[in-house]
Amino acid sequence: xxxxxxxxxxxxxxxxxxxxxxxxxxxxxxxxxxxxxxxxxxxxxxxxxxxxxxxxxxxxxxxxxxxxxxxxxxxxxxxxxxxxxxxxxxxxxxxxxxxxxxxxxxxxxxxxxxxxxxxxxxxxxxxxxxxxxxxxxxxxxxxxxxxxxxxxxxxxxxxxxxxxxxxxxxxxxxxxxxxxxxxxxxxxxxxxxxxxxxxxxxxxxxxxxxxxxxxxxxxxxxxxxxxxxxxxxxxxxxxxxxxxxxxxxxxxxxxxxxxxxxxxxxxxxxxxxxxxxxxxxxxxxxxxxxxxxxxxxxxxxxxxxxxxxx
Amino acid sequence: xxxxxxxxxxxxxxxxxxxxxxxxxxxxxxxxxxxxxxxxxxxxxxxxxxxxxxxxxxxxxxxxxxxxxxxxxxxxxxxxxxxxxxxxxxxxxxxxxxxxxxxxxxxxxxxxxxxxxxxxxxxxxxxxxxxxxxxxxxxxxxxxxxxxxxxxxxxxxxxxxxxxxxxxxxxxxxxxxxxxxxxxxxxxxxxxxxxxxxxxxxxxxx
Numbered sequence: 346x347x348x349x350x351x352x353x354x355x356x357x358x359x360x361x362x363x364x365x366x367x368x369x370x371x372x373x374x375x376x377x378x379x380x381x382x383x384x385x386x387x388x389x390x391x392x393x394x395x396x397x398x399x400x401x402x403x404x405x406x407x408x409x410x411x412x413x414x415x416x417x418x419x420x421x422x423x424x425x426x427x428x429x430x431x432x433x434x435x436x437x438x439x440x441x442x443x444x445x446x447x448x449x450x451x452x453x454x455x456x457x458x459x460x461x462x463x464x465x466x467x468x469x470x471x472x473x474x475x476x477x478x479x480x481x482x483x484x485x486x487x488x489x490x491x492x493x494x495x496x497x498x499x500x501x502x503x504x505x506x507x508x509x510x511x512x513x514x515x516x517x518x519x520x521x522x523x524x525x526x527x528x529x530x531x532x533x534x535x536x537x538x539x540x541x542x543x544x545x546x547x548x549x550x551x552x553x554x555x556x557x558x559x560x561x562x563x564x565x566x567x568x569x570x571x572x573x574x575x576x577x578x579x580x581x582x583x584x585x586x587x588x589x590x591x592x593x594x595x596x597x598x599x600x601x602x603x604x605x606x607x608x609x610x611x612x613x614x615x616x617x618x619x620x621x622x623x624x625x626x627x628x629x630x631x632x633x634x635x636x637x638x639x640x641x642x643x644x645x646x647x648x649x650x651x652x653x654x655x
Numbered sequence: 656x657x658x659x660x661x662x663x664x665x666x667x668x669x670x671x672x673x674x675x676x677x678x679x680x681x682x683x684x685x686x687x688x689x690x691x692x693x694x695x696x697x698x699x700x701x702x703x704x705x706x707x708x709x710x711x712x713x714x715x716x717x718x719x720x721x722x723x724x725x726x727x728x729x730x731x732x733x734x735x736x737x738x739x740x741x742x743x744x745x746x747x748x749x750x751x752x753x754x755x756x757x758x759x760x761x762x763x764x765x766x767x768x769x770x771x772x773x774x775x776x777x778x779x780x781x782x783x784x785x786x787x788x789x790x791x792x793x794x795x796x797x798x799x800x801x802x803x804x805x806x807x808x809x810x811x812x813x814x815x816x817x818x819x820x821x822x823x824x825x826x827x828x829x830x831x832x833x834x835x836x837x838x839x840x841x842x843x844x845x846x847x848x849x850x851x852x853x854x855x856x857x858x859x860x861x
Contacts, residue, residue: 350832353835368725392736400781620704
């Protein structure tokens with residue numbers, strides 16, 4: 346076995362272990378210190394892992410089903426992939442499918458997020474358990490139920506509008522997240538700016554990077570607060586980060602992003618949580634939450650139940 | 656089971672950063688490969704946890720040491736990801752020149768003047784992964800399918816495949832190693848990490 350292969354195997358072992366609760370951090374430190382290449386291997390594996398997560402839904406069939414698209418004609422050159430690592434013929438179909446949306450395309454996610462390329466080169470990462478419909482001229486109308494992270498190329502010639510609940514977001518040239526819950530819609534801007542509007546609002550509300558808009562649909566009330574840009578859509582990186590967020594909202598997010606059911610009694614619903622939860626293991630995330638909040642925790646057939654501290 | 660730390664403005668977990676400072680710093684130095692960045696990350700972490708302390712996250716945690724190391728590792732990964740994103744954007748690992756040369760793609764587009772690289776990126780990443788998955792050894796492929804795509808825990812995968820837990824870990828490690836190699840061969844991690852363009856591949860995996 347070559348040194349490179351041995352390093353890659355060890356790094357892969359550490360990557361798997363570091364997602365769990367009983368990681369040997371001391372041993373990992375020693376392993377990293379032993380050779381500079383160890384760090385690089387671990388980083389690259391983590392990036393490969395990210396990429397796999399981002400593409401998991403569209404690849405799900407690919408693992409078991411052998412590729413059926415390999416025989417289509419070459420339609421495009423691959424200037425940088427001169428090593429021949431990629432069969433050029435594989436490429437065209439996926440591209441064609443992505444760039445020619447029907448009059449209306451709907452994307453629905455279950456347990457994993459899905460990365461969606463829009464016709465103008467923008468991308469959307471649709472969160473787990475969410476639905477998005479793209480329609481209109483050049484895909485200019487997007488309807489969202491659930492949550493998504495948008496990375497939108499600003500094009501003044503095109504009026505893109507994203508609707509979530511009663512809120513419409515326009516005038517977009519930026520990266521931002523929209524989360525829609527039964528009673529409210531949250532917009533968090535990581536970069537650039539957007540404009541948010543609802544019938545109940547007197548005028549469109551401009552939002553710049555580092556701002557968060559909370560729109561309470563029942564009350565028709567919009568609240569703007571600050572958000573750390575790096576924390577926007579942190580679920581993309583296996584993390585949920587909060588600053589003074591009501592516990593019931595944290596529980597809803599855990600259901601969506603980590604797939605765990607957590608029941609919060611009414612008495613605790615408005616308790617505020619600040620901190621980060623790692624969601625690669627949903628059950629561990631719930632335990633972390635209970636510990637950080639010093640709450641009791643019980644599990645039964647219906648899922649987890651948070652309780653006042655005993 | 657864990658000592659209760661005084662709560663207050665910089666209490667709780669932020670105070671524990673002080674308790675484990677030496678270990679955390681040694682870990683971060685090795686993790687970042689750079690002493691100055693390690694200090695930065697530790698500082699970031701302390702600030703984050705201090706902020707959180709005022710919002711209620713100041714209580715004792717059952718395994719605070721593990722939580723702090725995971726947090727530190729995640730903060731480093733955030734930086735690694737940011738650098739990767741910047742690298743992909745700047746060097747556009749695969750699409751240099753395609754806007755001019757990719758005639759077939761341009762025909763399909765509603766407005767040919769709009770740059771295509773980000774959408775291409777998504778499609779091309781998927782192609783690299785797709786091909787890498789196609790060529791995985793059968794055991795690794797099945798373990799990955801069950802664990803990552805079907806959502807089974809590692810213990811369940813072991814039961815389904817009739818192998819040990821460590822056998823599952825080996826399969827998953829093999830799968831991840833192959834995916835990384837495929838990305839490396841395409842220059843995803845930047846020119847420095849690949850074998851040089853037009854030169855064939857870094858060999859030993861093939």
